[in-house]
Amino acid sequence: xxxxxxxxxxxxxxxxxxxxxxxxxxxxxxxxxx
Amino acid sequence: xxxxxxxxxxxxxxxxxxxxxxxxxxxxxxxxxxxxxxxxxxxxxxxxxxxxxxxxxxxxxxxxxxxxxxxxxxxxxxxxxxxxxxxxxxxxxxxxxxxxxxxxxxxxxxxxxxxxxxxxxxxxxxxxxxxxxxxxxxxxxxxxxxxxxxxxxxxxxxxxxxxxxxxxxxxxxxxxxxxxxxxxxxxxxxxxxxxxxxxxxxxxxxxxxxxxxxxxxxxxxxxxxxxxxxxxxxxxxxxxxxxxxxxxxxxxxxxxxxxxxxxxxx
Numbered sequence: 001x002x003x004x005x006x007x008x009x010x011x012x013x014x015x016x017x018x019x020x021x022x023x024x025x026x027x028x029x030x031x032x033x034x
Numbered sequence: 035x036x037x038x039x040x041x042x043x044x045x046x047x048x049x050x051x052x053x054x055x056x057x058x059x060x061x062x063x064x065x066x067x068x069x070x071x072x073x074x075x076x077x078x079x080x081x082x083x084x085x086x087x088x089x090x091x092x093x094x095x096x097x098x099x100x101x102x103x104x105x106x107x108x109x110x111x112x113x114x115x116x117x118x119x120x121x122x123x124x125x126x127x128x129x130x131x132x133x134x135x136x137x138x139x140x141x142x143x144x145x146x147x148x149x150x151x152x153x154x155x156x157x158x159x160x161x162x163x164x165x166x167x168x169x170x171x172x173x174x175x176x177x178x179x180x181x182x183x184x185x186x187x188x189x190x191x192x193x194x195x196x197x198x199x200x201x202x203x204x205x206x207x208x209x210x211x212x213x214x215x216x217x218x219x220x221x222x223x224x225x226x227x228x229x230x231x232x233x234x235x236x237x238x239x240x241x242x243x244x245x246x247x248x249x250x251x252x253x254x255x256x257x258x259x260x261x262x263x264x265x266x267x268x269x270x271x272x273x274x275x276x277x278x279x280x281x282x283x284x285x286x287x288x289x290x291x292x293x294x295x296x297x298x299x300x
Contacts, residue, residue: 003102003167010160011087014109017156018083018267021149022076025274032281 076270082263089256106164112264113157120150128216140209145275151189177229178237188219
């Protein structure tokens, strides 16, 4: 079994989740502190 | 009793009081530290994650048994650490809020909830993806996986409770029920930690410790970069969210004062 699709999926999901969380937190902070 | 007109505290000989926990947790002092610290923690975390991720994907050998899928370790372990560490911090902050009644502690607990839930969900997702090539299944209702799923639902319950208390008592109001829930939820942490010992499970046992590890150092070393990177990233996010809550609370208090002024003058 080729493991790379699973590795890419795991890393991609973590990257997407982390970027979304950071963007959401940053935008909320900027709006609140304006 | 006669009071001295001279403030003895201005005297250099007067012993300076040690700053109390309350003084250090003052929102103004907190913001003075948090504002410059937020980008430092965030970008240092991102740099460490990128380096650790790159090293984990390209600079380490595949495991003799798990082959290349072992590389999921470098993101799965930090997400599990933050999912559990996040709840430990919520429990501690809730306890501080209940004992010392300091609102900043509850603000910290509220700020940790969403990132903690996100990392608990990422831990479950990456674990499931890792399970397919190594165990032959996406999911198993065993002690470790089920208790981690429960922790994710406990996070959702905490977020819902905080929102309900906000609706009932105004933004940032109340917090006592959520704090009690925060402390009570910590009962799950030892269950998750020892689930691989107490029950027969597909999940591997404890393999990484602070002093010794059963994983070969040639495979393990990038983990310390992603682990510290995600921890700093998490701390940066929590500071952003604490600043958001403080700013919203301030804006709401200003609106309330203005509404009260209009009522009085009408």
